[in-house]
Structure formats: structure tokens, C-alpha cells
Amino acid sequence: MRRLLQCLVAFVAYGTIAGAQPGVRLGLMYGEGGARPGIYVLPVAGAAGDSIRAIVMRDLDFGDRVTVLSKNSALPAPVGAAAIDYRIAARLGINGVVQIGPAPGGVSMALYDVGGKQVLQRALVPLPAATNTAAWRLAVHGASDLCEEWISGTRGIAATRFAYVADGRIWLVDSDGANARAITTAGRALSPAFRPDGQAVVYATLEAGGSAIRVADLRGASRQVLEPRGLNISPTFTPDGVAIAYAHGDDFGTDLFVIPASGGAPRRISIGRGTDNTSPSFSPDGRRIAFTSGRSGRPDVYIADEDGTNADLLAALSSSSQGYRSSPDWSPDGRAVAFQSQLAGRFQVMVISLRDRVVTQLTSDASNEDPAWAPDSRHVVLSSTRSGVRQLWVVDTETGRARQVTNMPGARLAAWSSRSGS
């Protein structure tokens, strides 16, 4: 047990270093036999206390880095650190205790190290006065993310959103599945992608005479970037947020272009020679681009320099692949690309490590498509038919654990916002 506790302390001490190295696998290195720290969230006082506790416990659980001990009610609510019975807590398998309480302008939050018998971290988290609003929930998610950073060294991903397509419209939903709302009206909208600051979404709309590219803010106020002339699809922001890459099609095939987000002249970045090139995704430094191309005769995923030169097949063909691979998404830490590959007639989501080009199959249950990375470069949102109809699911690439996000048949083509969307 002592070693476990030392680990927890080491964790927190390591936190600042790990913060600069996203993707470091601290969570699984914890304790003996890969055990995760057991975390207990004390009951929260105040009118919205129960809601706060429920949200934080669920966020920590969804983060997949700690074990949330929810059934242990034996701990007395402490007044100060001295009131926590560390001995009983340790016996219950609790490594850390989270204490949240009302404070002027928000809540105070503290993390107690059971092994060290002391408070490790303490902070005041501002919350909007109106409880249970979207802004309030997002602020509580922010508290969860801070708490996860205290514990694991890596900031959580609860204060994020998904943008996705259902019923021809673009929807936003909070990371925990709450607060789903459409930001476009009826039509045929597709392929949302967040601006890096998380405050706007670019998407395509199919109209009678062609398809357009539009940008909408989170309340749905939108402007047209490209008019519906020819095919304009699969838009994505460049990592600096100043430009939009997309696929434009005409009689001579479909190629990738980049246009300033404020409008202007498109610049061509792929020379497909009459083939189809779609679904661009940038490396975080913006210098490389992954995309789907039919240049070899069937759709496959390629990586090229940002100007379209030096295009290479991303993954060698394997005997199990029927040779239809598409829809790449580059992880925010730059180390991996998720994509979909047709196996036995169905798409499955794969992850390729760019360091050694090892491909890992992430899904196998029903059909799984449209992967998009979380800001932690560990979780992936995808559309899956595993419940019978297409819905958004989040899959943890470390453990394979999956959870359903949406309850909206046909939900697909999801994007995951940055943490700065909070």
C-alpha cells in the first residue's frame, strides 16, 4: 500500500512535467499491476451539491484514468483535512479524496492524499450563479478536468463538446451527452469540424445545385465561405485556425484546396489527376496532411506535405483489409492517425502509430466509422451501429472501454472540440 501512496504523490509531483507532454501514459503506470488510483468524491453541500458531485464523479469515470469509488459512504464528511479518517479510507481502497464545497462565486475544491494524510491541492473554481445551465455545467466539467490533472498529471476532457450530423443538421452536445442542440436548420449539412479555439464549426451543406462550405458560431449564426458551385465537402480548419482545407470536385475529379477562413482565393494542395481526394486532417504543426484518395484505384489513406507533395500510403496493405480505407483523423499530440478500414464488409476504426507504423484495431463490434480524437489523444469518438442504429460512441484507446454519447438515431461524422471550448 505504501508504494501505491508514494506513486500518488509522485504523480502529482510529476504533473507539471506531464502537462507539457500530452499522451504520456501515466494512468496505467500507476501502482502495482497497473491499478488505477481509487478516488472518492465526498458529498457536496449546497443546493446544487448533488448535481455537482454526480457530474464530477461521472467525468472522472469517463476519463478512464481513475477508479471512482461511488459506493463507499462510510467516510464522514470532513470539516478539515484532520477530520478525514485516512485509516478507514485506505482500508476501503481509496487513494485520494475529493472535497468540494460552496465558496463565494463558485466552489472550493481540494484533493487529499490518503497515504500522505494531507491535502495535496486546493483551488477555487468559479461557477456561474445560475445552476444547471449549459455554462454552469461546462464550468463544473472544468472542475472535473482540473481534478483529473491533480490526480493523473493529465488534464481531463470533460469540458469539451462534440459536433455531429443527425437528421441533416449539425448538432452540438456536451462531452457527457447532455445539452444536445442543433445549430443549423433543416437541410443537408455534413462534416462539421471545430475551429481550434472551439468557438466555431465549419461544415458542408448539400444544396440543389452544388455544395457550400459554411462557418457557424456555437449559437448557430453562420456565414458562407464557399458558395454552392460544384462539390465542396469535408472541410477542416488548419491548426492555426486562419484557413480552411476542403475537397472541391468538378468534372476532373475531386482535389484538396485551402482557402482563408475570412474568404479569398483557394489554393490547390492535391493533384489527383482525375481521382477523388477528400477528408483532409492536419498534423498539429500544420506541416503534414492526411487524407482519403482513390489514386491507386481504390480509396486509401495517404499522408503528404502540407503543399500536397511527397504523398505516401499511410499503412501498408494487410491481408485482412479489403482495401477500402478512409476518413483519417490526426491525433492532437501528432503521434497517431485514426482511420476506418473495411473488414469483412464492415468499417472498423484503426489507429496507426506514426513512430513505428504499427496498426491497432480499435473496434470489432458491428460497424464503426468517422473517428475523431479527443484533446487528450487517448479517447476517440466514432459512429457505431453496435446498439442497432448508428450513434456516437467514445472509445478509450488504452482500455477499449466504450460509452454511448448520443441518443439520436443516425448520429455520425463527429468532431471533438478542444479543451479551450470551455
Next chain:
Amino acid sequence: MRRDIVLAGLVVFSLSLGACRRKQVPVAAVPLTPSTASAATAATGVDRSQFLRDSIERARTDSLARLASTGDAANLRTALEAAVRFDYDAAEITDDGRAVLDAKLPILRTNMSVRVRISGHTDSRGSDEYNLALGLRRAASARKYLSDRGIAVDRIDVVSFGEERPAASGDDEGAFEQNRRAEFEILSGADALRMPR
């Protein structure tokens, strides 16, 4: 497409195995090695399913050609609006597609004010985004066929809906086949269609 043929072959192969059993002919008595047997039966399967498909398509395209040459305005319209079908993940005009497009040519030549919009569609198997590009390639391919034969390009708009507007629902080959298509919509000049001479 190749997979479809092989599948059809396998179906025929297993059907013939079933027939053998009914006739109490032991399978082991077939004097062919298993691989030769399946290859031979698969070849027959290709012929038979292809024949079936061809005859259905021929009936359809024959009637379209008849409509175009003998029908009234409503029939001309039907021929103009007839959809062109495509093979899996392909945008090349097939023999059947050629017949459907050929039936439109005289109508388009006679009725110079007619403008059409071709919309390309795909089945639901590929990626949503890539299928939009494939749908456009199908529409463009149909337009090129017509423009290569003298129809002005500016009389034909092209657009793609990928897999977003399926003609048939379902996850079977029947639905897939109906959904891999280019649809024709008359934008103008449909009110007084004249018969080709």
C-alpha cells in the same frame, strides 16, 4: 463487382450441390478436384446470373428506346428521366448505362431548350465523404457521355448526393444496386417535348 460475381457463383455452386444431394449422387463421385469443380461451377454461375441481369436490363433499355422513338410527351419525359446505374465503387458507363443514355440523345437533340441536372448517388457501403466525390464522378461521367455525342455541356448541370438520398433502403445487394445511380431531373424545356424525327 468481382466479389458479386464470385458470390453469385458460390450461390449457384451450393444450389447445384443441393441438387446433387436430392438426386442421391455422392459428392465424392464428381470426377473433378474441388478447386476445378468450384471454378467450373463459378464460371457457369457467372454466365447464368449475368444472363439474367442482362435480360432484365435489356427489357428495360429496349422499352426506353421504344418510348423515345414512339411514345408521347410523357414517355419522352420518362426516357429523359431514366436513371443510369453503376458498378460498385465505379463511375464508368456500363453497357446498360450506355443504352439508357443513348435513348436520351435523340430527345435532347430534338428539344434544344431542354436543360437537365444529373445527380450522382452511391450505395451506403463506402465512407460518407468519399461517396460524395464518387457520386460526382458518376454524374460527370454521364454528362461526358452525352457531351461527347454532341449535347452542349452548358445544358447539363451535375451535382452529387453521395449516399445521402438513397432510392432504396436496406443493406442488401438489391438496395445497393438501385442506389448506385445517376438521376436525371429536367430543369427547363419539359413543357413541350417534341418527338425525335
